[in-house]
Amino acid sequence: MSRRPLIERYRDRLPVNKATPVVSLLEGSTPLIPLAGPPEARAWGVRLFAKYEGLNPTASFKDRGMTLAVSKAVEAGAQAVAAASTGNTSASAAAYAARAGIRAIVVLPAGYVALGKLAQTLVHGARIIQIEGNFDDALGIVRELTERYPVALVNSINPYRIEGQKTIAFEVVDDLGDAPEYHALPVGNAGNITAHWKGYRELHHDGKIARLPRMLGFQAEGAAPIVRGAPVERPETVATAIRIGHPASWKGALAARDESGGAIEAVSDDEILAAWRYLAQSEGLFVEPASAAALAGVWRWLREGRIEPESRVVLTLTGHGLKDPGTAEREVRLDPPVAANLEAVAAAAGLV
Numbered sequence: 001m002s003r004r005p006l007i008e009r010y011r012d013r014l015p016v017n018k019a020t021p022v023v024s025l026l027e028g029s030t031p032l033i034p035l036a037g038p039p040e041a042r043a044w045g046v047r048l049f050a051k052y053e054g055l056n057p058t059a060s061f062k063d064r065g066m067t068l069a070v071s072k073a074v075e076a077g078a079q080a081v082a083a084a085s086t087g088n089t090s091a092s093a094a095a096y097a098a099r100a101g102i103r104a105i106v107v108l109p110a111g112y113v114a115l116g117k118l119a120q121t122l123v124h125g126a127r128i129i130q131i132e133g134n135f136d137d138a139l140g141i142v143r144e145l146t147e148r149y150p151v152a153l154v155n156s157i158n159p160y161r162i163e164g165q166k167t168i169a170f171e172v173v174d175d176l177g178d179a180p181e182y183h184a185l186p187v188g189n190a191g192n193i194t195a196h197w198k199g200y201r202e203l204h205h206d207g208k209i210a211r212l213p214r215m216l217g218f219q220a221e222g223a224a225p226i227v228r229g230a231p232v233e234r235p236e237t238v239a240t241a242i243r244i245g246h247p248a249s250w251k252g253a254l255a256a257r258d259e260s261g262g263a264i265e266a267v268s269d270d271e272i273l274a275a276w277r278y279l280a281q282s283e284g285l286f287v288e289p290a291s292a293a294a295l296a297g298v299w300r301w302l303r304e305g306r307i308e309p310e311s312r313v314v315l316t317l318t319g320h321g322l323k324d325p326g327t328a329e330r331e332v333r334l335d336p337p338v339a340a341n342l343e344a345v346a347a348a349a350g351l352v
């Protein structure tokens with residue numbers, strides 16, 4: 001399907017009116033890619049689908065929420081938007097603010113934002129303030145900043161962000177014709193699982209889908225406050241996008257889990273990296289580590305026989321792998337150069 005503004009595609013289901021200026025980069029309408037799946041999936045007859053959100057304009061799902069949040073901010077007369085971010089929200093806020101001709105101010109945890117995301121945010125012209133603290137500290141500061149100064153908050157505690165992001169569920173249903181049995185995704189600040197669930201619930205309420213999926217959320221072991229039932233003061237994980245110890249939408253995540261009969265569990269960095277490698281090397285999908293957490297979790301469920309046989313599982317692959325070249329450099333070996341001749345190259349290629 002050719003792309004059009006997300007707000008136009010789902011106008012009747014979003015809080016916009018004729019006066020809302022649509023700030024769009026033709027986000028959404030991302031492909032739902034059938035996966036070959038690991039052997040465990042094939043053994044159970046389970047079909048996996050990847051909702052490849054890395055194909056959004058700034059290469060993550062954040063653009064769905066940002067088109068609406070920035071459009072509504074402009075409608076309200078805002079001259080500037082602000083966000084705390086682990087990197088993707090800031091890249092998206094910066095791009096949509098540039099599109100709208102307003103300022104973006106972003107507060108980032110110094111040293112923990114993947115290089116591609118930092119580059120995007122910088123090049124789009126946002127004002128970047130790095131703090132000596134983590135995402136949770138940054139969000140606390142941005143909340144106060146936007147209360148005190150005339151700046152619109154565009155983190156997912158802004159309800160327009162959730163409204164925009166719920167469209168992932170709409171698109172999955174458009175493509176599958178119904179809800180899948182399971183929908184798995186990584187959980188950080190927990191806005192996205194809240195948004196997915198809202199989208200499915202709305203369709204179910206209106207009789208557009210016969211069933212609701214079980215929502216499976218996965219946090220990184222070193223940043224798993226919802227799994228542990230208590231905030232994590234010093235979250236740590238290779239998946240820097242979800243390096244969050246005190247999720248703002250905690251309650252929304254619990255509701256999605258409990259109302260759907262789903263689960264929120266932790267996956268280790270090793271499991272995340274194994275799934276990340278599998279997606280790249282066996283499915284041709286390069287995602288950032290946080291995105292691979294969804295498959296890491298589902299893979300474990302498959303191994304343990306916890307996924308209903310013959311069911312469909314949608315994985316939201318939240319961000320593109322090019323965002324995080326640092327992880328690629330660390331995790332995948334690059335051989336040193338060889339002599340510039342045929343023999344050396346053929347030998348190095350394992351052809352002789």
Ligand code: F0G
Pocket residue numbers: 060062084085086087088089090156186187188189190191192193241242288290291318319
């Ligand atoms: N995957 C990626 C690639 C993300 O960037 C995020 C969140 C998540 C998953 C988790 O989504 O927070 O709604 O539970 N990134 C935010 C940011 C925190 O600042 O870019 P969530």
